[in-house]
Amino acid sequence: xxIAGLVIYVGLVALALLKNRHLHQLWPGLALPAWTRKTLxxxxxxxxTVAAIYLxxxxxVGNGLVEYLAAxxxxxxxxxxxxxYSPRSVLALGIFASGGATAAVDDN
Amino acid sequence: MSSKAKNSERELTIYRWEVLGRVLIAVFGGYIFSxxxxxxxxxxxxxxxxxxxxxxxxxxxALYTTAIIWxxxxxxxxxxxxxxxxxxxxxxxxxxxxxxxxL
Amino acid sequence: MKNGFxxxxxxxxxxxxxxVGWVLFFVFVTGNLGRFDxxxxxxxxxxxxxxxASLEQQIVxxxxxxxxxGGEWERWGIYPTTNRDSAFLRITWEAPAxxxxxxxxxxxxxxxxxxxxxxxxxxxxxxQLLYKMHYALHYMPRSVSDWLIGICSMFMLVAIISGVIxxxxxxxxxxxxxxxxxxxxxxxxxxxxxxLTLPFFLMITYSGLVFLVYTLxxxxxxxHYGPGYKNRQDFNNELxxxxxLLIERTGSAAPLTDLTRVVQQAEYQWGTxxxxxxxxxxxxxxxxxxxxxxxxxxxxxxxxxxxxxGTTGELLSEIPAEGVASRNFYxxxxxxxxxxxxxxxxxxxxxxxGLAGATIIASGLILWVVKRRPKQTKQKNGPxxxxxxxxxxxxxxxxxxxxAIAAFFLANRLLPVDFAARASWEAHxxxxxxxxxxxxxxxxxxxxxxxxxxxxxxxxxxxLPIVNAVTTGRGLNQSIPAAxxxxxxxxxxxxxxxxxxxxxxxxxxxxxxxxxxxxPAPVTxxxxxxxx
Numbered sequence: 001x002x003i004a005g006l007v008i009y010v011g012l013v014a015l016a017l018l019k020n021r022h023l024h025q026l027w028p029g030l031a032l033p034a035w036t037r038k039t040l041x042x043x044x045x046x047x048x049t050v051a052a053i054y055l056x057x058x059x060x061v062g063n064g065l066v067e068y069l070a071a072x073x074x075x076x077x078x079x080x081x082x083x084x085y086s087p088r089s090v091l092a093l094g095i096f097a098s099g100g101a102t103a104a105v106d107d108n
Numbered sequence: 109m110s111s112k113a114k115n116s117e118r119e120l121t122i123y124r125w126e127v128l129g130r131v132l133i134a135v136f137g138g139y140i141f142s143x144x145x146x147x148x149x150x151x152x153x154x155x156x157x158x159x160x161x162x163x164x165x166x167x168x169x170a171l172y173t174t175a176i177i178w179x180x181x182x183x184x185x186x187x188x189x190x191x192x193x194x195x196x197x198x199x200x201x202x203x204x205x206x207x208x209x210x211l
Numbered sequence: 212m213k214n215g216f217x218x219x220x221x222x223x224x225x226x227x228x229x230x231v232g233w234v235l236f237f238v239f240v241t242g243n244l245g246r247f248d249x250x251x252x253x254x255x256x257x258x259x260x261x262x263x264a265s266l267e268q269q270i271v272x273x274x275x276x277x278x279x280x281g282g283e284w285e286r287w288g289i290y291p292t293t294n295r296d297s298a299f300l301r302i303t304w305e306a307p308a309x310x311x312x313x314x315x316x317x318x319x320x321x322x323x324x325x326x327x328x329x330x331x332x333x334x335x336x337x338x339q340l341l342y343k344m345h346y347a348l349h350y351m352p353r354s355v356s357d358w359l360i361g362i363c364s365m366f367m368l369v370a371i372i373s374g375v376i377x378x379x380x381x382x383x384x385x386x387x388x389x390x391x392x393x394x395x396x397x398x399x400x401x402x403x404x405x406x407l408t409l410p411f412f413l414m415i416t417y418s419g420l421v422f423l424v425y426t427l428x429x430x431x432x433x434x435h436y437g438p439g440y441k442n443r444q445d446f447n448n449e450l451x452x453x454x455x456l457l458i459e460r461t462g463s464a465a466p467l468t469d470l471t472r473v474v475q476q477a478e479y480q481w482g483t484x485x486x487x488x489x490x491x492x493x494x495x496x497x498x499x500x501x502x503x504x505x506x507x508x509x510x511x512x513x514x515x516x517x518x519x520x521g522t523t524g525e526l527l528s529e530i531p532a533e534g535v536a537s538r539n540f541y542x543x544x545x546x547x548x549x550x551x552x553x554x555x556x557x558x559x560x561x562x563x564x565g566l567a568g569a570t571i572i573a574s575g576l577i578l579w580v581v582k583r584r585p586k587q588t589k590q591k592n593g594p595x596x597x598x599x600x601x602x603x604x605x606x607x608x609x610x611x612x613x614x615a616i617a618a619f620f621l622a623n624r625l626l627p628v629d630f631a632a633r634a635s636w637e638a639h640x641x642x643x644x645x646x647x648x649x650x651x652x653x654x655x656x657x658x659x660x661x662x663x664x665x666x667x668x669x670x671x672x673x674x675l676p677i678v679n680a681v682t683t684g685r686g687l688n689q690s691i692p693a694a695x696x697x698x699x700x701x702x703x704x705x706x707x708x709x710x711x712x713x714x715x716x717x718x719x720x721x722x723x724x725x726x727x728x729x730x731p732a733p734v735t736x737x738x739x740x741x742x743x
Contacts, residue, residue, distance in 0.1 A: 158450035162537035
């Protein structure tokens with residue numbers, strides 16, 4: 001569930017950056033070119049899907065979906081708190097989560 | 109000015125009665141509609157009895173919620189009455205038809 | 212009704228939410244504590260020895276005790292300590308259905324497996340009582356509480372649906388919370404939490420209603436199976452394919468088979484530690500049946516079952532966990548609600564979602580007040596009675612309930628251990644303190660009442676680990692090194708609650724004070740900031 005949570009977190013960060021409100025919290029005034037937006041959107045949704053497939057494969061449909069929603073909720077909550085009180089920490093945790101998830105997948 | 113105040117007071121009274129009316133229709137009309145529909149399903153669907161009853165059990169609250177939302181979203185009171193009377197009539201008719209077919 | 216569809220839904224959301232918000236807050240808080248009912252059970256009976264008896268020994272003890280109690284019963288239940296859900300070996304009994312068709316009276320008892328006697332520990336309602344309050348309330352029969360809770364839950368379902376319709380920018384505002392902006396912040400908090408926990412919120416409400424379908428829509432079952440509890444059981448057995456349980460008493464007595472042999476067969480079939488519970492139908496009758504259920508390991512609450520003849524011990528049938536689609540759906544809904552399958556991680560996340568749920572309800576109630584306060588305080592004759600009532604009820608419910616729950620736990624430690632009526636007095640104290648918390652805002656200005664109640668709640672929860680250490684000698688300094696996680700977890704959670712409530716009290720106090728000191732601020736800003 002932890003690995004899935006990290007993947008979901010990275011996916012949510014990608015999707016959040018599509019919203020100018022959040023993008024400008026990190027890079028004020030930055031305008032993303034269309035292809036970057038497209039990449040972010042694809043990456044975000046793919047990561048969210050991959051995490052779901054991973055959990056269902058690991059834990060079965062019932063447990064997998066429940067754990068997915070639980071991890072999704074927590075990742076979302078953390079992101080909300082970060083964007084509200086310390087937007088810059090999103091980058092740090094995002095990089096850490098990408099690294100952690102990659103390492104964990106390598107281990108498997 | 110006084111007639112204006114009187115008017116708005118009258119509007120408020122009408123509004124309050126309308127709210128009460130809608131609450132009553134939503135709670136009781138909605139209940140009859142949802143249990144009626146659920147029961148009708150158990151009589152017309154071709155599954156085993158126990159499975160049908162459970163399906164109906166699971167659907168009742170969704171039906172009830174839909175009915176309540178509908179009652180509060182309809183703009184005109186008249187539409188509301190027509191809808192209520194109409195759906196109950198359809199339910200009764202369907203029940204009657206299927207009871208004849210089953211015999 | 213109002214001008215547009217969305218306005219109508221906003222109206223509906225506001226009023227359905229307000230009318231039942233206080234009851235729902237109670238339901239959410241007590242139900243959420245129920246996620247750790249067994250751990251709270253352990254904490255509330257500190258002198259009870261750790262039970263490490265074998266399954267066989269537990270079954271022997273349970274059968275001995277049930278037979279000693281005598282009498283004629285519809286069914287018995289035995290719940291050995293083979294999973295987290297049973298902190299102690301538990302037995303239950305249920306009388307035959309009443310003449311009016313209602314379910315027979317039920318009772319239960321924790322058993323010491325070494326002596327086959329009731330557990331030798333202080334009397335308490337335990338975590339089970341808190342957990343049961345979330346659907347049975349207290350001081351009233353189930354026939355009343357089922358309807359009350361059912362109606363409130365139905366309101367909540369309507370409030371959720373109309374809320375989703377009202378909140379148009381669900382995805383645009385997915386991560387948006389703007390702190391320190393008064394009404395805006397309350398709305399953000401309410402919406403962000405609701406969006407993030409929407410699947411949980413919908414599931415818990417709909418499944419909660421489905422638990423009550425036999426009361427609220429009893430007509431569906433009784434139309435096909437006849438009224439009353441017994442017929443409902445027949446429906447359930449038919450649905451599950453338990454033909455062997457669709458029987459009546461013969462009326463001729465026959466001794467119950469040795470349950471350990473039956474359990475051995477089940478363990479042989481499923482492996483060790485797989486037996487979750489036993490149900491004995493018509494014990495002492497020649498038509499007795501024993502139904503053994505396997506551990507729950509997924510959201511699907513129904514499990515593999517074995518049904519035995521209760522007199523010969525012969526295996527009659529095997530019921531698989533999965534059956535017809537409608538039953539699977541039903542059992543999955545209820546399983547998701549009860550979370551019996553959840554391990555530690557998931558259990559804490561359930562707890563977190565429940566906290567979010569309680570916060571959504573609380574922020575909705577507060578939002579109602581904050582939105583109306585500017586207009587209300589400008590009125591010539593002061594705020595309306597209804598407005599003041601909501602303000603007071605908010606304080607008494609949101610902060611007051613926390614004090615009452617802390618008092619319930621404190622009473623468990625401080626009432627004399629041999630005081631006969633202590634179990635019921637624990638509950639009396641909870642409700643008496645809660646009543647005081649409702650009266651308190653009448654005599655105090657609302658902002659002061661908030662600060663004072665959160666302060667008392669913080670102090671009460673901070674006191675719990677200390678009182679526990681003094682009265683039991685199993686304080687944090689003992690429980691953490693001993694890896695006594697029920698105790699350590701309970702005490703640490705109390706400290707976390709104390710820190711949270713203390714922070715709330717402190718911040719409210721801070722917002723309230725400087726404004727008051729600097730200038731004679733208009734009441735509106737003062738009051739608004741106090742609850743912001």
